[in-house]
Amino acid sequence: MKTSNMNKIWSDIKSKYSIFLVLAVLFIICSVVNENFLSVNNLSNISRQISVVTILAFGQTILIISGMLDLSSGSVLALAGVLSVSVYTMTESLLLAFLVAIIASVVCNIINGLMVTKYKTPPFIATLAMMTMARGAALLYTNGQNIYQIGDYVKFGQGSILGIPTPIVFMAIILLVTWYILKHTVLGRSVYAIGGNEEAANASGINVNKIKMKAFIINGIFVGIAGVIFMSRVNGGMPNGAIGFEFHALTAAVIGGTSFTGGIGTAIGTLAGAFIVGFLDNIMVLTRVNSYLQQIIRGAIIALAVIYDIWAKTKRTKRKLGNIEAKSK
Amino acid sequence: MKKWLAVFLVATLIMSMLAGCTSPATNEEGTGEPEESGDKVYRVAYVARAQADSFAAWLANAVKEEADKYDNIVVDIFDGQASDSTQNALIENAITSKYDAIIIQPNNGEAQRPYAEKAVAAGIITITTNARIDGIQGASSVDADPYEQAKVNAVVALEQIPQNANVVVLKGPPGNFHADARRDSWQKEFFDKRPDVKIVGEEIANWNKDEAMNYMETWVQANSKIDAIIAMNDNMAAGALEVIKDDSRFSEILAYGVDGTAEAVLLIEEGVMTSTSLQSAYALASALLDTSNKLLTGVETQIDIDIDCPLINKDNVTEYIEMHKRAGAIR
Numbered sequence: 001m002k003t004s005n006m007n008k009i010w011s012d013i014k015s016k017y018s019i020f021l022v023l024a025v026l027f028i029i030c031s032v033v034n035e036n037f038l039s040v041n042n043l044s045n046i047s048r049q050i051s052v053v054t055i056l057a058f059g060q061t062i063l064i065i066s067g068m069l070d071l072s073s074g075s076v077l078a079l080a081g082v083l084s085v086s087v088y089t090m091t092e093s094l095l096l097a098f099l100v101a102i103i104a105s106v107v108c109n110i111i112n113g114l115m116v117t118k119y120k121t122p123p124f125i126a127t128l129a130m131m132t133m134a135r136g137a138a139l140l141y142t143n144g145q146n147i148y149q150i151g152d153y154v155k156f157g158q159g160s161i162l163g164i165p166t167p168i169v170f171m172a173i174i175l176l177v178t179w180y181i182l183k184h185t186v187l188g189r190s191v192y193a194i195g196g197n198e199e200a201a202n203a204s205g206i207n208v209n210k211i212k213m214k215a216f217i218i219n220g221i222f223v224g225i226a227g228v229i230f231m232s233r234v235n236g237g238m239p240n241g242a243i244g245f246e247f248h249a250l251t252a253a254v255i256g257g258t259s260f261t262g263g264i265g266t267a268i269g270t271l272a273g274a275f276i277v278g279f280l281d282n283i284m285v286l287t288r289v290n291s292y293l294q295q296i297i298r299g300a301i302i303a304l305a306v307i308y309d310i311w312a313k314t315k316r317t318k319r320k321l322g323n324i325e326a327k328s329k
Numbered sequence: 330m331k332k333w334l335a336v337f338l339v340a341t342l343i344m345s346m347l348a349g350c351t352s353p354a355t356n357e358e359g360t361g362e363p364e365e366s367g368d369k370v371y372r373v374a375y376v377a378r379a380q381a382d383s384f385a386a387w388l389a390n391a392v393k394e395e396a397d398k399y400d401n402i403v404v405d406i407f408d409g410q411a412s413d414s415t416q417n418a419l420i421e422n423a424i425t426s427k428y429d430a431i432i433i434q435p436n437n438g439e440a441q442r443p444y445a446e447k448a449v450a451a452g453i454i455t456i457t458t459n460a461r462i463d464g465i466q467g468a469s470s471v472d473a474d475p476y477e478q479a480k481v482n483a484v485v486a487l488e489q490i491p492q493n494a495n496v497v498v499l500k501g502p503p504g505n506f507h508a509d510a511r512r513d514s515w516q517k518e519f520f521d522k523r524p525d526v527k528i529v530g531e532e533i534a535n536w537n538k539d540e541a542m543n544y545m546e547t548w549v550q551a552n553s554k555i556d557a558i559i560a561m562n563d564n565m566a567a568g569a570l571e572v573i574k575d576d577s578r579f580s581e582i583l584a585y586g587v588d589g590t591a592e593a594v595l596l597i598e599e600g601v602m603t604s605t606s607l608q609s610a611y612a613l614a615s616a617l618l619d620t621s622n623k624l625l626t627g628v629e630t631q632i633d634i635d636i637d638c639p640l641i642n643k644d645n646v647t648e649y650i651e652m653h654k655r656a657g658a659i660r
Binding site for chain 1: 380381382383385386387389390503530531532533538539542543544546547548550551567568571590591592595658659660
């Protein structure tokens with residue numbers, strides 16, 4: 001009796017937290033394979049390296065849960081970043097530079113939101129259009145050239161607060177904000193409701209358009225912050241920076257269990273997804289895996305992680321249904 | 330509402346077309362159209378690899394500026410968007426529009442070869458640049474030799490890199506002519522001659538600073554001793570240096586790049602970076618316009634030249650800082 005109870009608890013953990021199990025197993029394997037993996041410095045490096053993409057991924061998580069997505073985040077990041085760097089070199093005000101990044105990014109996301117809510121453009125198309133426009137704007141503004149000599153601007157991404165690198169601090173704060181929004185606010189519940197069933201959500205009195213717009217604005221704030229950290233980390237304003245980051249962010253969210261059908265996903269899951277990719281990239285460089293082979297392994301592990309996650313969840317659903325059937329008998 | 334949207338879209342389209350007719354991608358003052366001096370004004374189409382590639386953009390801007398010095402030449406810049414099909418279409422359009430000359434900065438030389446040949450066949454002066462497309466009958470070329478660019482660094486590195494050194498290598502995109510030729514040059518001119526040197530990390534960072542940073546951060550975890558960073562361009566060298574700038578273990582590290590960007594010359598001046606070689610967009614642009622002028626006016630019928638790739642190190646860096654200051658890239 002006792003063992004069956006234990007089994008049940010174990011299988012419950014396995015299904016509910018399957019992605020964390022994948023993360024834990026990967027962590028253990030990495031620690032065994034290379035002695036340099038398990039050091040405070042290396043783990044802090046990984047966290048710093050994934051911070052920009054993870055911040056984008058939190059925005060994606062909220063959008064994907066509500067049945068949307070953002071393909072423009074990499075380009076908007078670059079636009080917000082170069083504007084911010086440029087304002088800093090002109091005014092030397094860190095606060096102003098930070099605000100400019102957020103405003104630029106929020107404006108782009110309001111346009112995304114308008115296209116989606118007012119003109120009923122599918123989010124895929126609307127944000128694809130913004131992806132091209134924002135990149136073009138960043139290149140036009142800088143004439144295609146990088147901005148150097150950015151002085152104290154590097155503090156945003158290379159400094160530290162109480163010994164913790166600033167990108168990690170930003171990532172942690174945004175994790176908490178995302179978790180709080182999704183778990184403890186009306187907005188969060190509405191986001192899940194819309195993603196689960198938009199018509200039902202509408203019928204139950206949720207202002208769908210307003211919620212979608214809010215989701216884009218929150219995403220905009222996150223992307224703006226990511227832009228500041230990115231440019232500061234690379235010590236320059238790079239209009240070509242962060243190409244393809246939207247896909248890395250989508251990958252992290254999806255590995256972390258966010259469902260493209262909407263209505264499912266968590267902030268902490270996305271963080272786990274980002275770390276899975278981060279650990280993997282790190283260990284492959286440490287163990288000097290051939291760089292072409294790295295791409296194949298990365299793809300395969302992403303597929304395996306998601307297949308395992310879906311398999312574990314389906315098993316749980318089946319068991320629950322089984323329980324319900326048993327009870328009704 | 331829909332009507333307004335349509336009006337807005339059409340207006341934007343017209344405006345962008347008008348903007349395209351004047352001087353795209355330049356916002357400096359004094360870039361007006363050249364004055365006609367009574368003689369024939371030649372129209373030159375410059376098909377850039379990609380305006381989103383910072384070196385290609387620098388080159389396109391330099392070509393535009395250089396063209397302003399010629400009263401008899403007007404250059405129109407077209408953006409190949411790093412796509413073979415876009416670039417090929419632009420070359421075809423330029424042939425149809427009967428330009429007097431077409432300058433092609435190929436995305437992928439072999440993919441553009443048949444289209445460059447078409448331009449020659451149509452009787453249009455055709456020049457390939459950065460990188461040249463070899464062996465097209467009747468076409469001219471202006472280029473910098475990527476093998477040579479890496480070699481000037483590799484030769485000094487033979488002396489500078491200590492015995493039994495650990496080095497890391499940062500590569501450009503695989504299949505890219507310049508990326509492959511520079512790596513090949515380092516192999517033949519340095520690694521084959523120095524079997525004592527050990528490569529402790531080698532990755533493709535795609536010319537990107539942020540990717541180079543990520544690799545370097547990991548390498549310094551696994552290796553307490555790295556004596557040199559060998560990068561196929563300055564951007565990646567700068568990224569690797571960014572990681573270790575406050576790390577006392579690596580204060581003596583050597584770092585090599587190629588391009589001579591504003592960032593690299595500043596790092597060389599600070600004593601952080603060891604050397605780079607100049608791939609000067611100004612020199613390429615000036616050679617391109619000079620070549621175009623000679624071919625258009627019939628002074629010569631075929632020209633193939635390589636610009637110099639001087640080594641930049643702490644001894645001569647001030648000269649190149651001045652060059653970037655004049656261009657406004659350094660304040």
